[in-house]
Amino acid sequence: MRTRGSTVRFRLTLLYSALFLVSGAVLLLIVYLLLAGGLPVVRIHGPGFVGDLGTICARRDGVPALGDELAACADQARTLLEAQRAGTLRQFLLQAGAALASMTIVSVGLGWLVAGRVLRPLRVITTAARRISASDLHQRLAMTGKRDELTELGDTFDELLGRLDAAFTAQRQFVANASHELRTPLARQRTVLEVALTDPAATVSGLQVVCRRVLAAGEQQERLIEALLTLARSERGLDRREPVDLRAIVDAVVSARDAAGRDVRVCLGPAIALGDARLVEQLVVNLVDNAIRHNVEGGSVEVRTRAGEGVATLTVANTGTAIPLDQIDQLFEPFTRLAGERTATGDGLGLGLPIVAAVVAAHNGHLDARPRPGGGLNVTVELSHATNS
Template structure:
């Protein structure tokens, strides 16, 4: 047979009664000592010249001279007996009263503990009912501000963050499914059209193959971007010194777009982190600045060191970015003006933000006055 579960309420009730018992025992002991020290001694009187001694007996007679010693001994014995009996009765009655009050304190402690823990039971019951489908529920604790209401507010904050994360995850899955479905549908349509042609030519079949390969490459880029995003959000497995100017120079050399001018100023800067993730971050920033630009526009790429951090800044002269839409650009599959179609995968800047967060860095994005975007990244220096 298992022992009864020792709940917090039971432990608090026992604690309250235990403290009451200890305090009662201490009070009883102090009272006992004060009472014992307050008993009077036998009072003897002497006459004026200090020679004669008188002792009053219990029956009211007075003992003089030689009878004084016996009378005094009887008085002391009687007083000692009275004191011992009084102290015994005091301890007995005080102990009985303390035992009764201790038992009562257990019940009172049980009631008080239940009242104190009532908000905690409410928090527990409500939290147990909440699941992934109703994360919008909140505890909404009311009453006096104390530790339990602060706990309720903390749980509400946690539920809000979980709701936001679940919503973002569902949106991410829906967007990823849409983005993956588009090239698959394109491939299927192209293949069905080719198969419906009874006399296809070699050139037509080659064109179909090229279109299918292009759709496959788009899927590969999307899957690679999704894997990079997931790896960034997971965190870093290791950190090593990374030459930020060298990575930026390589990204600029490998990605030249006709009609776009790239200006570089690469000062020494060594970051501490994952080389592949930082490379992907730099490539995404350069690609985004080149892709979302205007004909004849420019892209500026600069690196440097500042206050113990490696700094990378990429700016372009693209279209005007409304400040209220700036945060949306860092959400997966979200493009300017809320469009879900257009150039790019919609994962470039979200990957940049995830990489910066994984490295414990800082990201600052600001719209340019004449159009375009300037993104500055600070990473821990190596």
């Protein structure tokens, strides 16, 4: 439970009042010193004062005071004038102090009102933050008025809501797509098994074919689940980093792949990256498989590795159909192809390039994908370079 003393408004009020009190006390001290210095100092004895003082101290018969009588009168006058000066200063202090105390009390109330007005945008943001949930992230504060730190805070909060809205939307879409992709092979398995069970003339060879089709559907599910786990692990980030021989991984991956009539050219230079070896291997596998799969008959694939200034670079380029530049980003979205089209049932799961992007992001690397003039895609990945030492 929040107490009143813990609120920002209360603390601001105390701050405003304290500043007013200190400033008023300093001003009061300055005025007091100026007033004390401005009042004349009592000087009775001296040239020019004897005649006037003698007249002032005259006896009742009008004879001016002289001698001891004048000295006694001068002492009395000095005492009276000094008392008047001290009384004037004391009266000023009392009245000014009372005025300062009264205005300090007033400043508390004014400070409370001003603090409330200053903090009003914060209350708007707090109320909106409590009201907005994952189901209505489309709401915005849209703060108006003079541009200051609080309106900038409101705009920053709106930008945060926008990013959260996009992230939740992408997550919901990803879950829906993943559910669809998992449901398709399950439905295929169920259909094949039901047909086999209801066939009264089923033979051993026919059942073997059915079992092979069920196994193929199961393998597709396994590949999809592994890809989803790799994607989730990449988006979680790295627990540790170690030197990874990018050239050796690329050489092993390319050697193990069937190019299916594609001309695969490699130019592998030394490249030691710093990161997770298993994730880097998945990155290479997906890039090479994507370049081979999404190609044209008789096309080519080029794979290069090299070490640059502080980075290890991997470049994979292939021939293929022309890709519009404004659709490149869609290739890195899960379960999508060109123009946002869903992946077809086949070898591709629609997770290859999204996994590449997630692995690069987990390594704080740089990913650049550009369409080639004659068709196909050129993908360059830069990861932090690690020395052999």
